[in-house]
Amino acid sequence: MLDLILCVDDDPITLMLCKMVIKKAEFAKELITAQNGEEALNYFDDLKLNNLGNEIQNYPQLIFLDLNMPVMGGWEFLDSFAKDDYRESFKDCKVIVLSSTIDPEDINKAKTYPMVLDFVSKPINKEMLDELKKLW
Amino acid sequence: MKNKANKITLLYMLFSILLAVGGYYGLSSLQDNSNATFQNYSLIKDFLFIIISGIIFKVVLTRNDIRNSRIFEKLQTTNEEIKESNERYDIVAKATSDTIWDWKIQEDNFTWNKGIQGVFGYKKEDVGNTSKWWFDRIHPEDSIKMSIKLYSFIEQKTEKWQDEYRFQCADGTYKYVFDRGFLVKDEHGNAIRMIGAIQDVTKQKEEEQRLKLLETVITQTKDAVIITESEKQNKTIPKIVFVNPAFTEMTGYKAAEVIGKTPTVFMGRKSIKNDIAKLSKALKGREEFKFETLNHTKDGEEYWVNFSMIPITNQEGEHSHWISIQRDITEEKKQEKEKEQLIRELTQNNKDLKQFSYITSHNLRAPLSNLTGLLNLMQEIPIENEELKEILNGFSTSTNLLNETINDLVKVIIIKDNPSINKEEVLIKDVFENVFNQLSYLISLHKPILKIELEKVTILNINKAYLESILLNLFTNAIKYRSPKRTLRIYVSSKEVDNHIVLIFRDNGIGIDLERNGDKIFGLYQRFHNYSDSKGLGLYLVKSQVESMGGSIAVESEVDKGTTFTITFKK
Numbered sequence: 001m002l003d004l005i006l007c008v009d010d011d012p013i014t015l016m017l018c019k020m021v022i023k024k025a026e027f028a029k030e031l032i033t034a035q036n037g038e039e040a041l042n043y044f045d046d047l048k049l050n051n052l053g054n055e056i057q058n059y060p061q062l063i064f065l066d067l068n069m070p071v072m073g074g075w076e077f078l079d080s081f082a083k084d085d086y087r088e089s090f091k092d093c094k095v096i097v098l099s100s101t102i103d104p105e106d107i108n109k110a111k112t113y114p115m116v117l118d119f120v121s122k123p124i125n126k127e128m129l130d131e132l133k134k135l136w
Numbered sequence: 137m138k139n140k141a142n143k144i145t146l147l148y149m150l151f152s153i154l155l156a157v158g159g160y161y162g163l164s165s166l167q168d169n170s171n172a173t174f175q176n177y178s179l180i181k182d183f184l185f186i187i188i189s190g191i192i193f194k195v196v197l198t199r200n201d202i203r204n205s206r207i208f209e210k211l212q213t214t215n216e217e218i219k220e221s222n223e224r225y226d227i228v229a230k231a232t233s234d235t236i237w238d239w240k241i242q243e244d245n246f247t248w249n250k251g252i253q254g255v256f257g258y259k260k261e262d263v264g265n266t267s268k269w270w271f272d273r274i275h276p277e278d279s280i281k282m283s284i285k286l287y288s289f290i291e292q293k294t295e296k297w298q299d300e301y302r303f304q305c306a307d308g309t310y311k312y313v314f315d316r317g318f319l320v321k322d323e324h325g326n327a328i329r330m331i332g333a334i335q336d337v338t339k340q341k342e343e344e345q346r347l348k349l350l351e352t353v354i355t356q357t358k359d360a361v362i363i364t365e366s367e368k369q370n371k372t373i374p375k376i377v378f379v380n381p382a383f384t385e386m387t388g389y390k391a392a393e394v395i396g397k398t399p400t401v402f403m404g405r406k407s408i409k410n411d412i413a414k415l416s417k418a419l420k421g422r423e424e425f426k427f428e429t430l431n432h433t434k435d436g437e438e439y440w441v442n443f444s445m446i447p448i449t450n451q452e453g454e455h456s457h458w459i460s461i462q463r464d465i466t467e468e469k470k471q472e473k474e475k476e477q478l479i480r481e482l483t484q485n486n487k488d489l490k491q492f493s494y495i496t497s498h499n500l501r502a503p504l505s506n507l508t509g510l511l512n513l514m515q516e517i518p519i520e521n522e523e524l525k526e527i528l529n530g531f532s533t534s535t536n537l538l539n540e541t542i543n544d545l546v547k548v549i550i551i552k553d554n555p556s557i558n559k560e561e562v563l564i565k566d567v568f569e570n571v572f573n574q575l576s577y578l579i580s581l582h583k584p585i586l587k588i589e590l591e592k593v594t595i596l597n598i599n600k601a602y603l604e605s606i607l608l609n610l611f612t613n614a615i616k617y618r619s620p621k622r623t624l625r626i627y628v629s630s631k632e633v634d635n636h637i638v639l640i641f642r643d644n645g646i647g648i649d650l651e652r653n654g655d656k657i658f659g660l661y662q663r664f665h666n667y668s669d670s671k672g673l674g675l676y677l678v679k680s681q682v683e684s685m686g687g688s689i690a691v692e693s694e695v696d697k698g699t700t701f702t703i704t705f706k707k
Contacts, residue, residue, distance in 0.1 A: 011502065017509040024513070068498065100501035102546040103494045104553075122502065123509030 002028040002136055006060040008040045008077070009033070009098075010069040018064060018124055025129040032060070036069040037077030044081070048089055059090050061136070062117075064124065067099040067106065074099070078113050087115075096120055096132070141197035149190040156182035235334040239267055241290065241327055246270060255336050257306035275302035275310050290319065290327050300341075303334065312341035360386045360462035364399065366422075366447070366455050373398040373419075374458055386441075386464050388434030399460070403443075407431045422447040422455045428465065440469040493549050500542055507535045544673045547605070551680045559685065562600045564590055564630050564639075571607045578615050584624035591631045596705055602681040607641075609674045610701060614643040619696065637705045644698040650691070657691055 005028040007018045015033050022028055034040040040063070047056055067074035074097065080086065081095075097110045097119045110119040117135070120128060160179045164172070229236055235251025246267050252258050263269070274282055278301035289297035297317050302310040317332030354361050360383035364374035375398055379391050387402045394401050408415055411427040418425035426444040433439060442463040450456040511532050519525045568588065572579065579586075596603065611626070618624040627642040648657060658679040682689045682703055693699040 011506070013506045013510075014502075017506055017513070020513055021509065024516075068502075100498050100505055101494065102497050102501070102550060104550060122505030123512070125509065125512055 001026055001133075002061045004028065004030045004032070004058060004060045005062045005064065006040065006043070007031060007033045007064045008035075008037065008069070008074070009064070009066040010035050011066075014066070014122070021124050021126060022129065025126045025133075027129040027133060028062075037072030037074060037080075039071075040065075040077055041072070041080055044086060044090060056089055060093055062132075063093065063095045064098045065095050067097060067101055075109070078116070082113055082115065098122055098124060141194065141201050144197060145190055145194040148193055149186060152186040152190070153183070156186060229333075232333075233336060235336075237270070237332050237334065239330045239332075241330060251334070255334075256303065256311065259306070262306070273304040275304070278302050289317075290330065292319070292325075292327065297332075300337070311336050311338045313337060354380050358382055358385075358464070360464075362399065362460040362462065364458045364460065366457055373400060376401075377457070383462070386433070386439070386462060387431075388437075402434075403429075403431060418445065438466075439464055440466045490549075490553055497542065497546050497549060501546070504535070504539055504542060508539055511535055541673065544677055548673070548677055548680055551602075551677075551684045559597050559599055562596050562598055562603060564596055564603075567600060567603050567607065568628075570604055571611060574604075574608060575611055575615075578612065582615050582618065582624060584615065584618070584626050587625070587627045589627075589629040589631075596637055597707070598685045598687075598705060599681075602685060606678050606681050606703070609678050610641050613674055614641075614645055614699075617643075617645045617699075619644065619646050632707070635707050637707055639703040639705075640700065641703070642698060642700040647695045647697050647699050648691075648693045649695050650693050658689070 005022070007015055009015050009018070018033075019031055022031055032043070034043055044059070047059055051057075065074045065077065078095065081090075093115065095113070095116045097116060098121075099106065099119070100122045101107075107119045110116050156179065159182070160175060164175055225236075228234075229249055229251060233251065233255060235255050236249040237252075238247045239245070244266050246265050246269065248263055252263050253260060271279065271283065282299050282301045285294070285299055286297060288294050298315065300312065300314050303313045304310055314335040314337045315332055316335075317330050319327045320329035320331065322328050357380070361378075361380040362376060362383060363378040365377050366374050375396055376394050377396075379389075379394055383394075384390055389402050407429045408427075411429065415425060415427070417423075424444070424446050426442070428440065428442050431439055431441050442465045443460065445458050445460045447455050448457040448459055511528075514528065514532075519528065568590070614626050615624065622644060625644045627640070629640045631638055650657070658675050679689055682705075685705065687703055687705040689704075690702045691699065692702075
């Protein structure tokens, strides 16, 4: 079981579903959510500020990231999150893109980011999480 | 001849002297010598007379002789001349290959020289000797016009006679001839004889017609043709010597307005601005040159023109003229522009539509995935209320159907958007195994009799996922539309035919009425049977997938007998 994961999605139902499925699959002990890329980035910035100079111990091991979101979408978040300062601080944080998109270009694009583990079609389900668990 | 005159003179003189001497002696014997002096005197007078008359005789005779010989000589030379002229006539007739005819009009006797054999191929014995034979061989279209002219000449209404007509050869073909004749008249001025010379002008006539035909190319073409004379010094722009009617039509300038002038009259500086360097280089180098430009007519109207110039050389190989052809391409240019505009619009539309379909499908899929996820979660929660249970079951079924439909649509969108998909070497056997794994539940439920004949190593260069989807669709269709009257049999085969791999998929199901639905069978949202779970998408998807891999699909079906699909892929 993972300690902490982050779900980024603007749809509250999706977030609710994530929480329920993750709980049921016993995938993670703790789950936090963000409504868009900006909120997610703010969360990571806060983590850095609170641990100035120190190594950050407790940060999400995995992010479930939606692509289409208001304010800041998934791509923009990934672009920022791929930068060195985030990479250094949160080097063990992986990303799963969880989207309803069918555009093949999106799928290919997702794979170009080093921290992206996979591109997964919604909805999130138990079998999917069981597979993922094996990676930890 | 002179001797003869001398002889006659001498004979006359001898005879006269004899007569005179005889007379003298006769008289002297009759008479006495009293008149001897007178007799002697008389004898001398006789001699004198004889000599004088002899001399006169001689002179007259000699003169006569000379005249005679002159006449004779003249006759001889005339004869020679006639002979020579006859020979000359024969030679000339031969050299000009003229056929000469001679017509004695009153007797209607017609004679031909050898040309009638040589030029027209008639045998000597076949050549007739009347004017009818001649007239009969004149082309029917020419004979009336020709005979009118001929008779008005014979009746001496016209001065000259010459005519062109077609004359039939021995083999039935016609030759164009040029015939000229003159009349021989008697002392009363009546025409008694006509002599003519026929010249074979078939070649000239054909050449003339060919040239006329070639000329029509220039005069009738819609392209403007301009011929310019090349300047010796090559310093000035060549001057126009000819323009065709199309030129006037195109530019608005009449031939008289441009001949003798340079093409700058109708082609503005602005029009050749872009090509001027290349143009003057081509002019100097006497090279072929082509360019397109926007030009103006005399009235100032714009037109697009494709201008090409070709240098022409004379027989000595010296550059003599330029032939320029101007083609009005305004319409083409307009169409080209319209086409470009249309392509731009279509591309934009297509892009928008593609974006629209992705967004729509995303926006449809997002809430749908929530529904599916929630329903999945719900399945594990026991529900006491039977009514609610039924409601939720219906809810679940509908959601699943909606999900499948949208997934199929999404597949279609992706296929349509990616005309070139990734192909790989696929062992057809592997694909079948995969498909059967996915269908194991349906197969165990309906227990169809499967007969599968795959040629040993059938490797297809196609997209594996597509082939799986195609087979899945066909299998589920076969199961879905099986006949309740008999056990379902499915026959699948793959074999190589020439350069193609042919997949045959046959069932004994309820079939499709192809006469009614033949053109719709692979259409989108076409449903042929009243089944609640049929979405009218399967075969459309199959066809799209087959075609996106460069293959083709055909169907044969008979109601209540079964359906056969034949899929062909290029190897």
